[in-house]
Amino acid sequence: MALFKQELAIDLGTANTVIWKDGKIVLDEPSIIAFEAVTMNKVAIGRPAQMIEEHNNPRIFTIRPLMNGVIADYDAAEKMPESFIINALGGKRRLFHPALKIVIGIPGGSTPVDMRSIRDSSAHAGAHDLFMIYEPMASAIGVGIDVLQPNGNMIVDIGGGTTEIAVISLGGIVESSSIHIAGNELTTDIVDYLAQQYNINIGRTTAEQIKCNIGSVLTKLPAEEEPTPFNVVGKNLVTAHPAEAAITYDEISRCIDKTITKIESEIHKVLQRTPPELYSNIVQNDIWLAGGGSLLRGIAQRFSEKVNIQFRVAEDPLKAVVRGTAKALCESETAPYLMR
Ligand SMILES: Nc1ncnc2c1ncn2[C@@H]1O[C@H](COP(=O)(O)OP(=O)(O)OP(=O)(O)O)[C@@H](O)[C@H]1O
Ligand SMILES: [Mg+2]
Numbered sequence: 301m302a303l304f305k306q307e308l309a310i311d312l313g314t315a316n317t318v319i320w321k322d323g324k325i326v327l328d329e330p331s332i333i334a335f336e337a338v339t340m341n342k343v344a345i346g347r348p349a350q351m352i353e354e355h356n357n358p359r360i361f362t363i364r365p366l367m368n369g370v371i372a373d374y375d376a377a378e379k380m381p382e383s384f385i386i387n388a389l390g391g392k393r394r395l396f397h398p399a400l401k402i403v404i405g406i407p408g409g410s411t412p413v414d415m416r417s418i419r420d421s422s423a424h425a426g427a428h429d430l431f432m433i434y435e436p437m438a439s440a441i442g443v444g445i446d447v448l449q450p451n452g453n454m455i456v457d458i459g460g461g462t463t464e465i466a467v468i469s470l471g472g473i474v475e476s477s478s479i480h481i482a483g484n485e486l487t488t489d490i491v492d493y494l495a496q497q498y499n500i501n502i503g504r505t506t507a508e509q510i511k512c513n514i515g516s517v518l519t520k521l522p523a524e525e526e527p528t529p530f531n532v533v534g535k536n537l538v539t540a541h542p543a544e545a546a547i548t549y550d551e552i553s554r555c556i557d558k559t560i561t562k563i564e565s566e567i568h569k570v571l572q573r574t575p576p577e578l579y580s581n582i583v584q585n586d587i588w589l590a591g592g593g594s595l596l597r598g599i600a601q602r603f604s605e606k607v608n609i610q611f612r613v614a615e616d617p618l619k620a621v622v623r624g625t626a627k628a629l630c631e632s633e634t635a636p637y638l639m640r
Contacts, residue, residue: 315460442624452578458593518598
């Protein structure tokens with residue numbers, strides 16, 4: 301009955317979980333869950349759990365259960381989506397929703413055990429009908445590609461834990477790669493750089509702020525696009541005195557260069573394996589970039605120059621997967637790219 305029908309589209313990302321319901325995003329939270337150390341009771345999820353993570357409470361520990369794009373901690377991995385689903389439905393747990401339908405994006409590298417865990421947590425949250433979709437497919441749909449056409453398209457989604465690269469045609473993934481080199485790795489590069497270059501010890505939250513504020517993959521940006529240097533205050537690794545530095549975007553581009561090059565070489569490998577007809581389509585259609593990593597300054601330009609094919613950044617790239625998942629939800633009875 302339409303009155304009771306509830307439908308959710310979910311992007312369960314390693315960094316962020318986004319849930320879409322009734323035509324809009326109803327939840328957008330970091331993928332973190334906090335437990336009380338002694339009782340193992342869940343104490344917080346999402347943003348409040350992130351606050352706890354940043355402030356090191358010895359009685360509470362936090363987990364990012366999907367840290368590397370596949371499930372790292374099965375107990376937490378089940379609790380987290382279950383709690384997010386319940387929150388998206390208004391916070392009340394029901395044993396059974398007569399018509400709760402869920403479409404959930406899963407990483408390209410998911411194992412049958414990962415899929416089982418997602419099935420279990422959706423069932424605990426009361427889902428009656430569950431479909432899964434590979435994230436690069438959802439991302440492609442979300443950027444507006446007509447994935448059912450006999451036409452090759454390439455999507456590169458740089459998330460927190462994984463970079464998904466896929467060639468899509470006729471509603472299927474023809475070639476792909478899912479690597480654990482993405483935003484988290486870039487954040488680590490920045491932490492290491494500050495330690496080596498300035499002897500400053502900074503936390504991952506600060507490093508992520510630097511990346512999101514002044515991150516660039518080009519050492520020279522046009523003058524009007526140059527961000528102002530980022531002032532960091534941290535602890536001197538030797539003296540433990542407060543230490544300050546003004547970090548510039550070109551320093552960041554140099555310190556993340558190694559990681560960006562690894563992503564480029566993976567794109568190359570997937571292109572090498574791509575059948576020639578689809579390759580020509582990709583050259584004509586451009587390559588789409590999505591995920592939080594695609595917000596780095598100059599990324600489309602750098603990749604275009606390296607690969608010799610034009611790259612384009614999707615509109616609102618952090619929401620590409622959830623948009624595609626939501627679209628798949630509307631077509632769930634017929635879509636060939638959905639799995640049960
Ligand atoms: N403006 C920005 N510049 C650079 N990186 C950014 C920016 N905004 C967000 N990010 C990074 O993007 C990543 C999160 O992106 P996204 O939400 O697409 O990942 P996810 O879907 O949760 O992860 P995954 O797809 O790996 O499961 C984080 O590493 C974050 O630091
Ligand atoms: Mg993602």
